[in-house]
Amino acid sequence: MAAGIKDKVAILGMGCSKFGERWDADPETLMVEAYLEAMQDAGIEPTQIDAAWFSTHIDETGTGKGGTPMSLAxxxxxxxxxxxxxxxxxxxEALRGAVYAVASGAADIAIALGVEKLKDTGYGGLPVGNAGTLIPQWAPSGSAPGNFAQLASAYRAKHGVSREDLKRAIAHVSVKSHANGAKNPKAHLRNVVTEEQVMNAPMIAEPLGLFDCCGVSDGAACAIVTTPEIARSLGKKDIVTVKAMQLAVSNGLESQHNSWDGSYFHTARIAARKAYAEAGIADPRNEVSMMEVHDCFSITELVTMEDLFISPEGTAVKDVMDGFYDADGKVPCQIDGGLKCFGHPIGASGLRMAYEMYLQLQGRAGERQLGNPRIGLTHNLGGAPSQNVCSVTIIGAHDA
Amino acid sequence: MTGQVIGLTAFGGYIPRLRLQRKAVTTANAWVAPNLAGKGKGERSMANWDEDAITMAVAAARDLLGTDDDRSHVDALLFGSTTMPFRDRLNAGIIAAALTLDQKVRAVDVASTQRAGTSALLQALSLVKAGEAKNALVVASDHRKTRAVSPQELEFGDGAAAVSVGTENVIARYLGGASLTIDFVDHFRGDTEEFDYSWEERWIRDEGYSKIVPRAVKEALDNAGVAAGDISHFVLPTTFGTKFAEQLAKRSGISPEAARDTLAANCGETGAAHSLVMLVHTLQTVAKPGDKIMVLHFGGGCDALIFEATDKLSNPAGVRGIVGALADRQEETNYMKFLTFNGLVEWERGMRAEQDKKTALTTLYRNEDMLMGLVGGRCTETGVIQFPRSRISVNPNNHTVDTQEPYKFAEKKAKILSWSADYLSFSMNPPNHYGMVVFEEGGRIMMDFTDLNLGEVESGMEVKLVFRIKEFDEKRGFRRYFWKAVPVATAQAKAQAAE
Incomplete structure (x- = not known):
């Protein structure tokens, strides 16, 4: 068993652009916005950076392939x-690359930056992707909401939840995120909504309505990492360190083997177990202070509460309705508005989640600052429930 | 070969479940064509957007073949149609691949005339008679495009029928027949044209059908040595109606009561398929052992075939035929939907429909049995079944390497695990339904659903699998085919509602 990453790497600085429909901004503008904030926060010169990791997903719609877009910008x-x-x-993934570089000793200071420019397609929703030459010949040409919505049908069948009850619970998920996002000046969507509004919104993919889907946003986020020792030598106090970084990737079991029932994320459970072990967390429901999870759709967030072992299986509907994940609940979730309201510039989202945890741990989250968080968890998912990659990262106060 | 019994050994049929109400058409068009108001009665079959002559042919052939995986006995496949999706690419080859027939099958397209179905059947009979085939499968199918406000859009229907020809377990013995080839151009469809161009109906009726059909009837009776009065079933597709068929029968010395229903009221004329559609309907409804059946199809002359039903004639369990297909119906009153499905309306499909649908033919060929035949893999060591087939097994407990044999999913029992009705992604018939389908014996496939209505699907529901058009590549004139799931409860509920 590897020793793991716990407390080997500290976050030196972070930055995040304003997310949203950034009609004013090219990817370059977004990258520079996040980078300058992170550099100022870190208090270093560009020449002190040893290596960089760059995340962008849909190279066709703006940023381009390779490492050059970041280096040039x-x-x-x-x-x-x-x-x-x-x-x-x-x-x-970008953050993991930078953290591993520092942990290995290959770099003293490394930078991770993610960016996505989605609003140059001419239509709403995510761009239609290209899955190679074989998959389009048989797999449904569906959409992200259509894939994630299937969680709802399988969850209902498994746990005997009525459509109405589940619809209301996932509506509450979105209501909570809107309430949080309204307090975040960098968030894409800052309007407060009601459960009735969410439930009566136009249908996107049964049972997900418009407000069950996250914002499709432009944005960039950036992290600069180093060792705790170097951070201290640079005068940093209240050091935030990485406690765990785990990634689990589907190998076809969910989509091809009948042992998966369609109601949960097989990968999330694996990544979560490993992350808790790496971070030394035995009782996540009581030890995790706050979370930023991959709420691309309200139903994703709801089932994820069980996959992260915060809500026991089959009880997420109750916890959600009890306000367990609200800003004043036991484990506040999506305190920055989440993908739902902060927005989801794909390549940047994982770093945006870490950004909020970092601000909260340092007591710099402004109006939405929580009491005294010690451990923050980010859950960053890619793909669809039946085939995906799932990252669980835990960061916390160095002495936590 | 003397004394050998040759004839039909089995039948199958397929009529799309949508039935366009003619009243909806004539009402919408009353402003421009009040003369068509009188035709606004009954219903016509209407292909779903993802159906064409090939998919309907596959459905009819599967109805005939049943659920047995082993189809190696089929050694010839003859496909008759005037609406083959490809001008150069063996259309019968696509059907053969979808049916997972043995690659040694002799597959032929028979085209360019309304009698393509009967001509295909005549060829099959010749092949078997010559000993060059033992079990020849004949499929006729048509999905004819018509101009809006034309009489044809009211008269035509979409559909397919299949019969097999052989020497064992013959249900209808072939007694003989005739073909007349006459370049009588009642209508034509030029090489680059989408629609038929038709001459005056009265001329077609009086100079065409009325003179040519009786000649073919006489030739066939003479060749078969059968007396006109011995014909019990006179199967003649004609848009002039069953009454007209009765007159023609009578003119040939055949009892007018022998004229069989042209299915105009509840199906419409299915083009080159219609003689076989009517034949299958006749075999399922009124034909009795010993009955002599004359099958005719007019077009560039006329084909005439005479069969005699044997005591092996029955309606096997599991075969829907035309009777079952006609019972599985859903009324469609939206004429706009018919126009849209048939490409007659330039509609706003949104930017999501702009995605290039180019098909990598190399990839298609490498994965031919998977994509066309829905063939996955079964591990010979652990028995784990999966789709697609892979070199390393998906079995979480034993990732065996190179142990999988081909495994056919198309006829297997399956249920819906998860699903959604998606309004965001482009669909020709929104919302786009798809989901995870799990198979009783093992394996699962995330796949498109079709032939269902909003609110009719739920987890746990049984599905059947159908071969359909997956996508059109309009830029290159190509179309992709794959398999889709149809919730079975939907079909049952509809059949019950019809009763």
Missing amino acids: LRLPNIAVTRVENFCAGGS
């Missing part, structure tokens, strides 16, 4: 830039 000093892509979990 930020005028990096000809250092290594590795582009990573892992569906919607690319942001976490």
